[in-house]
Amino acid sequence: xxxxxSLVGAPAGWxxxxxRSFLVRIAGMSEPNPPERSTYWQKxxxxxxPIPFGGAYLKCxxxxxxxxxxxxxxxxxxCWDAHNPxxxxxxxxxxxxxxxxxxx
Numbered sequence: 001x002x003x004x005x006s007l008v009g010a011p012a013g014w015x016x017x018x019x020r021s022f023l024v025r026i027a028g029m030s031e032p033n034p035p036e037r038s039t040y041w042q043k044x045x046x047x048x049x050p051i052p053f054g055g056a057y058l059k060c061x062x063x064x065x066x067x068x069x070x071x072x073x074x075x076x077x078x079c080w081d082a083h084n085p086x087x088x089x090x091x092x093x094x095x096x097x098x099x100x101x102x103x104x
Contacts, residue, residue: 041099045072046079054101061093 040050042057051057051073058074059065065072065087074080080094 042073044075044079046074046082049075051075051099053099055099057097057099058094059097060087060089061095062087062089 039052041053041055042051043049044051044057058077058080060072060074060080060083065083072083074083074094077094084092
């Protein structure tokens with residue numbers, strides 16, 4: 001099925017392609033592979049090891065590593081050390097945190 005939508009207020013001839021999720025909704029179909037409920041809170045930003053709910057994790061104390069849209073979580077101090085040379089922090093440090101206890 002090919003669907004082309006015109007943009008309101010756009011110059012003549014401009015069109016956009018609808019997203020897959022939009023096409024699924026308008027066709028009345030369900031998602032082919034619904035997302036599974038996660039068994040862990042997040043993954044380590046370096047080694048990708050899961051950080052469990054209620055588990056300890058580390059965050060870089062530098063403000064540029066803790067932006068809302070760019071979060072870094074580390075499972076151990078060795079993973080935090082691994083990210084440090086790439087970022088070239090002047091005064092590197094981390095803070096210890098505990099992940100939320102329940103999913104959601």
